[in-house]
Amino acid sequence: MATGETKMSKEQAKPAREKRGVPSGLWLSCEDCGAMIFRKECERLMNVCPECGFHMYLGARDRINTVLDAGTFEEWDADLSPTDPLGFTDKKKYSERIVAEQKRTGLRDAALTGSGMVRARRVAFGVTDSAFIMGSMGSVVGEKLTRLVERATSERLPLIIISGSGGGARMHEGIFSLMQMAKVSAALARYDEAQGLFISVLTNPTMGGVAASFASLGDIIFAEPKALIGFAGPRTIKATIRIELPKGFQTSEFLLEHGYIDRIVQRADLKSEIARIIDYCGK
Amino acid sequence: MPGYDFRLPFEQPIFELQEQIETLEANETTSPELRERIRELRKQLTETTKAIYNHLDPWETVQVARHKERPKFTDYLDLVFDEFVELHGDRFFGDDRALRAGFAKLDEYKVLVVGHEKGKTLKERNECYFGCAHPEGYRKAMQKMALAAKYGLPIIAMIDTPGAYPGIGAEERGQAMVIAQSMMEMSRFKTPIICVVIGEGGSGGALGIGVGDRVSILQHAYYSVISPEGCAGILWKSHNYAEQAAQALRITSKHLSEMGVVDDVIEEPLGGAHRDHHQMAGRMKVYLLKTLRELLRKPTDELLAQRYEKFRRIGPYLETQPTG
Numbered sequence: 001m002a003t004g005e006t007k008m009s010k011e012q013a014k015p016a017r018e019k020r021g022v023p024s025g026l027w028l029s030c031e032d033c034g035a036m037i038f039r040k041e042c043e044r045l046m047n048v049c050p051e052c053g054f055h056m057y058l059g060a061r062d063r064i065n066t067v068l069d070a071g072t073f074e075e076w077d078a079d080l081s082p083t084d085p086l087g088f089t090d091k092k093k094y095s096e097r098i099v100a101e102q103k104r105t106g107l108r109d110a111a112l113t114g115s116g117m118v119r120a121r122r123v124a125f126g127v128t129d130s131a132f133i134m135g136s137m138g139s140v141v142g143e144k145l146t147r148l149v150e151r152a153t154s155e156r157l158p159l160i161i162i163s164g165s166g167g168g169a170r171m172h173e174g175i176f177s178l179m180q181m182a183k184v185s186a187a188l189a190r191y192d193e194a195q196g197l198f199i200s201v202l203t204n205p206t207m208g209g210v211a212a213s214f215a216s217l218g219d220i221i222f223a224e225p226k227a228l229i230g231f232a233g234p235r236t237i238k239a240t241i242r243i244e245l246p247k248g249f250q251t252s253e254f255l256l257e258h259g260y261i262d263r264i265v266q267r268a269d270l271k272s273e274i275a276r277i278i279d280y281c282g283k
Numbered sequence: 284m285p286g287y288d289f290r291l292p293f294e295q296p297i298f299e300l301q302e303q304i305e306t307l308e309a310n311e312t313t314s315p316e317l318r319e320r321i322r323e324l325r326k327q328l329t330e331t332t333k334a335i336y337n338h339l340d341p342w343e344t345v346q347v348a349r350h351k352e353r354p355k356f357t358d359y360l361d362l363v364f365d366e367f368v369e370l371h372g373d374r375f376f377g378d379d380r381a382l383r384a385g386f387a388k389l390d391e392y393k394v395l396v397v398g399h400e401k402g403k404t405l406k407e408r409n410e411c412y413f414g415c416a417h418p419e420g421y422r423k424a425m426q427k428m429a430l431a432a433k434y435g436l437p438i439i440a441m442i443d444t445p446g447a448y449p450g451i452g453a454e455e456r457g458q459a460m461v462i463a464q465s466m467m468e469m470s471r472f473k474t475p476i477i478c479v480v481i482g483e484g485g486s487g488g489a490l491g492i493g494v495g496d497r498v499s500i501l502q503h504a505y506y507s508v509i510s511p512e513g514c515a516g517i518l519w520k521s522h523n524y525a526e527q528a529a530q531a532l533r534i535t536s537k538h539l540s541e542m543g544v545v546d547d548v549i550e551e552p553l554g555g556a557h558r559d560h561h562q563m564a565g566r567m568k569v570y571l572l573k574t575l576r577e578l579l580r581k582p583t584d585e586l587l588a589q590r591y592e593k594f595r596r597i598g599p600y601l602e603t604q605p606t607g
Contacts (some may be wrong), residue, residue, distance in 0.1 A: 077602075079602055079603055080600050080601070080602055081600065081601045081602075081603070082600060082601070083599050083600060083601055085542070085599045086531065086532070086533050088531050088532075089531060090518035090519055090527075090528075090531065091518065091519065138598075139597075139598030139599055139600045140600045142598050143598055143600050146595070169486075169487075169508050169509075170508075171508055171509055171514050171517065171518065171532070173508075173598075174507065174508050174531075174532045174533050174534070175506060175507060175508055175532075175533070175534070175539060175542065175544050176542070176544070176597060176598045176599065177508050177598075178486060178487070178490055178506075178507075178508040179490075179544060179594060179597040179598060180597075180598055181463075181466060181487065181490060182466050182470065182490060182493070182494050182594045183594045183595060183597060183598065185463060185466040185467040185470060185494075186466070186467070186470035186471075186494070186590075186591055186594050186595070187595075188467060189467045189468075189470045189471045190471075190591070192467075193471070208459075208487070209486075209487055209508070211459035211460075211463075212458070212459040212460075212462040212463050212487045212491075213462075213463050213466065214463070215459075215463075216457075216459050216460040216463040216464070217463050217464070217467055229459075230454050230458075230459065231447065231449070231453065231454060231458035231459035231462070231487070232447075232449030232450075232453070232454070232458070233449075236449045236513070237449045237450060237451065237454070240448075240449050240450060241449075241450050241451065245451065246451065249451065249454070250454055258455050258456075258457070259457075260457050260460055
């Protein structure tokens with residue numbers, strides 16, 4: 001479930017670190033095509049490479065700005081923060097890791113939830129940020145998303161969740177993290193029974209326990225182009241079957257081809273695509 | 284005899300005593316002194332086994348949970364249920380051998396049983412990928428469980444998997460999606476569901492058939508968000524730290540029970556389930572019957588509301604005012 005490994009491969013580790021940091025310098029290189037891009041231009045395009053169209057990392061706050069109408073986001077459950085229920089220590093204490101991640105990202109945990117407008121349509125909105133411990137789901141992410149789903153159910157709102165969670169279920173909170181998968185999925189079952197509309201948007205990367213719970217339960221599933229999406233991490237699969245993985249394996253395009261997502265959506269079109277679906281299915 | 288062919292390193296004192304007893308018993312001549320010595324050794328054997336098994340550390344627990352001679356799903360099918368009518372296939376792609384389902388009789392109750400199968404012989408183990416199910420396994424389980432809900436049969440799920448299979452075909456056929464759907468459906472099936480972790484509770488592959496009214500675990504089984512090896516590989520960058528990872532993840536029945544994640548712990552026979560399949564199966568049967576009777580008394584609405592609440596309350600967090 002927990003596939004923190006997606007950050008592990010050498011070729012991926014470097015850009016991951018660059019993209020997470022505070023922007024520095026006027027230029028950056030695209031992590032896909034390697035082109036040198038003018039940073040301002042890239043930001044104007046919502047972190048999409050102007051050369052190859054690769055969709056780079058976009059933080060939770062920026063996600064809100066790109067999808068919701070300006071100034072309409074009202075955050076819910078902002079005062080939830082993680083604990084260290086297992087007293088977990090690997091090379092570093094989890095309690096210290098939390099503080100360091102909070103400082104670095106300005107987030108309390110990997111998810112932001114709330115409500116807002118998408119082209120004047122009110123929605124319940126959640127987003128996970130892959131910069132915070134790989135966007136992994138621990139108890140806070142699970143609780144915030146569950147509350148979001150429950151509130152969307154009681155207020156009869158369309159629900160949008162944008163996932164960027166390469167870490168799956170967060171190992172540092174052990175079995176509690178695993179159980180969040182069941183918790184959110186059960187809430188979504190109730191939302192489904194209340195005829196709610198859930199649009200799940202998968203972004204790079206969405207793996208493990210996040211892919212295997214709420215992210216895959218959308219009535220409509222969108223994915224950004226070339227995102228890494230799957231259950232088991234590519235390294236685990238390679239180690240198990242000991243053959244080279246096919247090109248494009250576990251990408252959005254791979255998922256579309258195999259019938260698991262409805263549409264691949266460019267970041268710039270996401271807002272209008274969401275609004276359009278709400279007009280077909282929403283109430 | 285179970286527990287003999289496959290020796291766990293920490294069980295060495297047990298085997299030494301057993302061998303001593305066997306040597307003495309093989310003696311042609313018996314004397315009162317000899318019989319007394321054997322009695323004493325037997326007592327010692329019980330004490331030693333108790334001492335070892337009452338204090339298994341998490342890594343030792345993992346080894347017991349993976350013991351080759353530990354009773355598997357098929358053993359429980361044989362020993363607990365009076366009949367098993369296997370229902371094959373997911374009506375879509377295939378018939379997964381790592382996840383089996385079928386109607387069964389538990390005394391006077393007709394139930395549907397689903398469970399992970401690890402296999403006993405090498406051939407069987409290969410056929411069922413050592414208990415790692417593919418998407419067709421979860422699809423099958425979901426479809427048969429829906430059938431059970433339709434006809435009002437309670438569901439019993441026996442969990443024993445290192446994890447769902449990580450492979451190309453599994454990804455192509457939507458491993459993540461079927462596990463998510465299975466959890467979602469299990470949360471709303473209108474029939475009692477009892478889940479028991481009988482060996483390995485490996486991550487999403489386990490949880491895929493792990494949502495129910497009761498989630499219980501055998502004393503020496505484990506249940507974890509990720510395998511200790513997997514966790515060690517990611518966080519310690521080496522599988523050699525599996526022992527530390529097992530410790531840190533708090534995966535034993537005792538931990539899980541303290542954390543309120545499992546409802547009941549089913550005690551194993553002295554020295555682990557692998558030493559006495561019949562006794563283990565007997566305890567399983569007693570537990571299932573008792574729990575089933577409890578659950579069958581509840582009205583469906585109440586059952587489902589409580590099932591929801593059970594998972595709803597899991598997961599500690601702090602809720603404070605922002606400090607700015």
